[in-house]
Amino acid sequence: MRHILVTGTSRGFGQQIALKLADEQTHLYLVARSTSRSTRKAIRQKGGNATEFQRDLTDYEQLENLVSVVFSSFDPEDADFIGLVNNAGTLNPIGPLGKYEAEAYQKNLEINFVAPAVLTHMFVQKVQDLQTQKRVVFVSSGASQKPYEGWSHYCSTKAGIDMLMKTACKEQQKMSHPVKMIGFNPGRIETDMQELIRMQSEEDFPAVQDFIDAKTDGRTGSAEELAEVLAELVTAEEFPTGQVVNGKKLITES
Numbered sequence: 001m002r003h004i005l006v007t008g009t010s011r012g013f014g015q016q017i018a019l020k021l022a023d024e025q026t027h028l029y030l031v032a033r034s035t036s037r038s039t040r041k042a043i044r045q046k047g048g049n050a051t052e053f054q055r056d057l058t059d060y061e062q063l064e065n066l067v068s069v070v071f072s073s074f075d076p077e078d079a080d081f082i083g084l085v086n087n088a089g090t091l092n093p094i095g096p097l098g099k100y101e102a103e104a105y106q107k108n109l110e111i112n113f114v115a116p117a118v119l120t121h122m123f124v125q126k127v128q129d130l131q132t133q134k135r136v137v138f139v140s141s142g143a144s145q146k147p148y149e150g151w152s153h154y155c156s157t158k159a160g161i162d163m164l165m166k167t168a169c170k171e172q173q174k175m176s177h178p179v180k181m182i183g184f185n186p187g188r189i190e191t192d193m194q195e196l197i198r199m200q201s202e203e204d205f206p207a208v209q210d211f212i213d214a215k216t217d218g219r220t221g222s223a224e225e226l227a228e229v230l231a232e233l234v235t236a237e238e239f240p241t242g243q244v245v246n247g248k249k250l251i252t253e254s
Contacts, residue, residue: 002081002235003074005029007057007119008088009036012191013139016227017085021234022048029070031055032088057088057115058107067122076126081133083234084123086116086161089139089154091193095204097152105153112157117164124168124179131177137234138165140183140244150205162244169242183244184233186226188214221248 004021008014010032018028018036022043028050030036030043036052043050051073055062076082090111093100120136127134143151144158165181172178188194188211197211214220226247233245 001074001079002026002083003029003070003076003079004081004083004085004234005031005070005123006085006087007031007116009039010034012193013186013189013223013227014085014087015039016223017087017230018043018050019046020224020227020231021085022046022050024048027051027074029053031057031066033057057119058110060118063115063119064122067119067126071126076130076132079130079132081135081235082127082130083134084120084136085139085230085234086119086137087139088115089157091151091154091196093153094150094197094200096150099204108153109157112154113160113164116161120164120168120181127179128175129177134177134179135234135239136165136179136181137230138162138181138183139230140185142185142187144183144185144244148205148207150200150207165244166242172241178241180239180241182233182240182242184230184247185244186221186223186230186247188220189223189226190215190220191223194220221251225251 006018009018009030018030018039019042024047030039030050031053033056035054040050040052053066055066057063090108093104138161140162141158143155144162147155162183165183169181200208202208229247229250
């Protein structure tokens with residue numbers, strides 16, 4: 001069996017990732033702040049296996065409990081593959097630094113950077129000495145490489161996650177049984193997050209018109225199609241550890 005933990009699975013891209021990973025040989029651990037019941041039901045209808053966890057990833061005790069419960073539910077020594085897909089994220093609050101309440105910005109940093117960093121730390125602790133395949137995927141963004149006004153928190157957290165992944169991969173090269181990691185940049189994809197972006201004022205997000213235009217001119221990709229690309233990459237024989245993979249480029253090249 002393969003055992004894969006996926007965060008942010010209640011809807012959107014995370015839900016599609018879970019559905020594309022689902023099969024009879026994989027047990028998925030679905031994690032979200034709100035319920036992933038519909039995702040779990042769809043997985044089981046496909047003949048897959050899933051366990052749902054409703055957790056606040058910014059709460060350390062809940063995060064620690066999540067990892068403990070997941071790894072106690074199967075024997076890691078007998079697993080063929082153990083994976084983690086860090087997908088959960090948020091854009092809110094959208095607006096220039098200094099405009100909104102500091103607490104909202106702190107929550108953004110915790111969800112986008114602290115939670116996946118700490119979760120991956122705990123994951124590595126659990127699997128480091130296992131000889132089985134061990135892989136981590138961080139859902140990245142083009143915003144990690146391009147500064148958008150109104151997204152200082154989002155751009156910086158995505159850039160931070162990319163660097164965390166690259167640094168951790170260098171560390172893993174020295175290990176007897178390395179954990180492999182990549183970033184996956186899906187580009188602009190049609191989800192609730194894109195709808196939120198298109199609703200913003202130019203004052204809070206000056207690039208809003210470009211995102212509105214992207215929906216009509218075909219620059220916004222399919223969440224289902226890009227989730228399938230990611231799912232295939234997760235268990236692919238060639239896993240480009242240490243790299244941030246461009247999902248749309250892979251579709252173009254295939």
